[in-house]
Amino acid sequence: MLSHDTDGVCGDRRMYSGGLSMNMPHHHHEPRVLILGGFGRVGLEAARYLIEETDASLVLCSRAAREIPAWMKKSAAHRVQARVLDIENISALETACAQVQVVLSCVGPSGQVGDRVARACKRVGTPLVDAGGYDPLLRSLEQAEKDTPSGVPLVINVGLLPGLSGLFPHWLIQDRCAGRKLEQLDVHYVGRDAWTYNSAWDIIHSLGGFGEDRGFCYLQNMRVVRVSMRQASRKVLFPAPIGRASTMLIYAEEIARLARQHGIGIARVYGANIGPRATLVCMLAKVLRFYRSARGIDRGARWLVEASARDMRKLAPVYGMRVDLRYQDGTTDSAALTLADTYRATGAVIGTTARCLLEGEGPGPGVFMLHEAVVADRFMRQLEKLALVCIQHEESEPSRATAGMSV
Numbered sequence: 077m078l079s080h081d082t083d084g085v086c087g088d089r090r091m092y093s094g095g096l097s098m099n100m101p102h103h104h105h106e107p108r109v110l111i112l113g114g115f116g117r118v119g120l121e122a123a124r125y126l127i128e129e130t131d132a133s134l135v136l137c138s139r140a141a142r143e144i145p146a147w148m149k150k151s152a153a154h155r156v157q158a159r160v161l162d163i164e165n166i167s168a169l170e171t172a173c174a175q176v177q178v179v180l181s182c183v184g185p186s187g188q189v190g191d192r193v194a195r196a197c198k199r200v201g202t203p204l205v206d207a208g209g210y211d212p213l214l215r216s217l218e219q220a221e222k223d224t225p226s227g228v229p230l231v232i233n234v235g236l237l238p239g240l241s242g243l244f245p246h247w248l249i250q251d252r253c254a255g256r257k258l259e260q261l262d263v264h265y266v267g268r269d270a271w272t273y274n275s276a277w278d279i280i281h282s283l284g285g286f287g288e289d290r291g292f293c294y295l296q297n298m299r300v301v302r303v304s305m306r307q308a309s310r311k312v313l314f315p316a317p318i319g320r321a322s323t324m325l326i327y328a329e330e331i332a333r334l335a336r337q338h339g340i341g342i343a344r345v346y347g348a349n350i351g352p353r354a355t356l357v358c359m360l361a362k363v364l365r366f367y368r369s370a371r372g373i374d375r376g377a378r379w380l381v382e383a384s385a386r387d388m389r390k391l392a393p394v395y396g397m398r399v400d401l402r403y404q405d406g407t408t409d410s411a412a413l414t415l416a417d418t419y420r421a422t423g424a425v426i427g428t429t430a431r432c433l434l435e436g437e438g439p440g441p442g443v444f445m446l447h448e449a450v451v452a453d454r455f456m457r458q459l460e461k462l463a464l465v466c467i468q469h470e471e472s473e474p475s476r477a478t479a480g481m482s483v
C-alpha cells in the first residue's frame with residue numbers, strides 16, 4: 077500500500093498511496109470520509125470543501141442526532157450522512173473509523189480530546205487529519221511511535237494556526253531559496269474572528285505554552301533565547317485591510333521543526349490577536365495564568381467568546397501572515413498571505429489535506445505536522461485556486477518592520 081517517493085520533492089518523504097483501497101467496503105466506489113465534530117464550525121467547512129472539490133461521501137458525526145444542513149442536502153444529499161457518535165465511546169469510535177478511508181477530527185476542545193481519536197485511528201489503521209491537537213498531542217503521538225510505529229499517516233495541527241502557518245513559510249523557502257543558504261526566518265501572524273467556545277478554550281489553554289512556559293523567545297541555532305517583554309514587540313506592516321499591527325514574540329513548535337529541517341540559524345515568530353477586546357482578554361488570561369486550571373480556562377474561554385463576538389460587531393474577521401527570509405549572501409525574500417474567512421479557510425486546509433491523502437499524495441506512515449505531510453507547491457496552488465487566500469510577494473524593505481529588539 078505504501079510506495080517510496082522517488083521524485084525528490086521532499087527528501088525522504090514517502091507517498092501514502094493506500095487511500096482508495098484501505099478499509100473500503102466493497103459496495104462503495106467513492107471514498108468515505110468520517111468527520112468527527114462534523115456539525116461544528118470547522119467540521120462543516122471541511123465538509124463544504126469536500127463536497128465542492130471531491131467525489132467523497134461524508135459521514136458527519138455529532139453526539140446528538142442532527143439534521144444535515146439544507147444547503148448540503150440540496151447539492152449533495154446522496155453523499156452525506158449523519159451519525160450519532162460520542163468519541164468517549166472508544167469501541168464505537170474505532171468501528172466508525174475502521175469503515176472509512178480518512179478520518180477528519182474537528183472535535184474540540186483539543187485539550188480535552190487528547191490522543192483518543194489519534195490512537196483509535198492508529199489502532200484500526202485509518203489515516204487521520206486533525207484540525208487541532210497542538211503540542212501535547214504531538215508529544216504524546218511521537219512518544220507512542222517509539223513503542224508502536226503507526227501503519228498510516230496521522231497528520232495533526234491542520235488549520236490556519238497551526239497548519240498553514242508552517243506550510244506558507246515552508247513553501248516560500250522551497251519556492252524562492254534557489255540554493256541560497258537561509259540565515260534568518262521571521263514569521264508574523266495576526267488574526268481576529270468571533271471564536272467558538274471550543275476554539276477559545278484551546279486558545280486560552282495554549283497561552284501557558286502547554287506546561288513549558290518559555291516566555292518571550294526566539295530560536296538561535298535551535299536554542300531557545302528568552303528576551304524581555306520590551307524587546308519582544310514588533311510592529312509589522314500587512315497588506316490591506318490589516319495594515320500595521322503590533323505583535324509579540326511567541327514560541328511555535330512547527331517553526332522550530334521547520335528551522336531544524338532547513339538548518340536556519342535564527343527563527344523568530346511573532347503573533348497577535350487583533351480584535352481589541354479579544355487581545356485584552358488574552359493578555360489578562362496570560363497575566364492571571366488562567367491556563368493553569370480547568371476553571372480558569374473555562375472562564376477565559378467564555379470571556380474570549382464574548383469579547384471576540386463584540387469585536388466582530390464593528391470589525392470583519394481577517395487573518396494575515398507575513399514571512400521574511402534572509403539569506404547568508406545578504407539577499408532577502410518576503411511574502412504576505414491574507415484571508416477574510418478564517419473558518420472557511422481552516423475547513424479548506426483540512427479538506428485539501430484529506431484530498432491529498434485520498435489521492436495518494438500524502439506522506440508515508442507516521443506522525444506529521446501539515447508542512448511535513450504535503451507537497452507544499454501543489455497544496456498552495458490548490459488553495460489559491462479556491463480564491464480564499466491572497467498571496468503577495470514583496471520587495472524587501474527592512475524599514476517596514478520596526479523591530480523593538482535587535483539580535
Ligand SMILES: NC(=O)c1ccc[n+]([C@@H]2O[C@H](COP(=O)([O-])OP(=O)(O)OC[C@H]3O[C@@H](n4cnc5c(N)ncnc54)[C@H](OP(=O)(O)O)[C@@H]3O)[C@@H](O)[C@H]2O)c1
Pocket residue numbers: 112113114115116117118119137138139140161162163164182183184185186187207208209233234235236237238239272273274275278279422
Ligand atoms: N488549527 C487551526 O487553525 C484551528 C482553527 C479553528 C479551530 N481549530 C480547532 O478545531 C476544533 C473545533 O473548533 P470549532 O470552532 O469548530 O468548534 P465547535 O464549532 O464547537 O465544534 C466542535 C465540535 O466538537 C464536537 N464534540 C465535542 N465533544 C465531542 C465528543 N465527546 N464526541 C463527539 N463530538 C464531540 C461537538 O459536536 P456536538 O456538540 O454536535 O456533539 C462540536 O460540534 C477546536 O479544537 C479548535 O482548537 C483549529
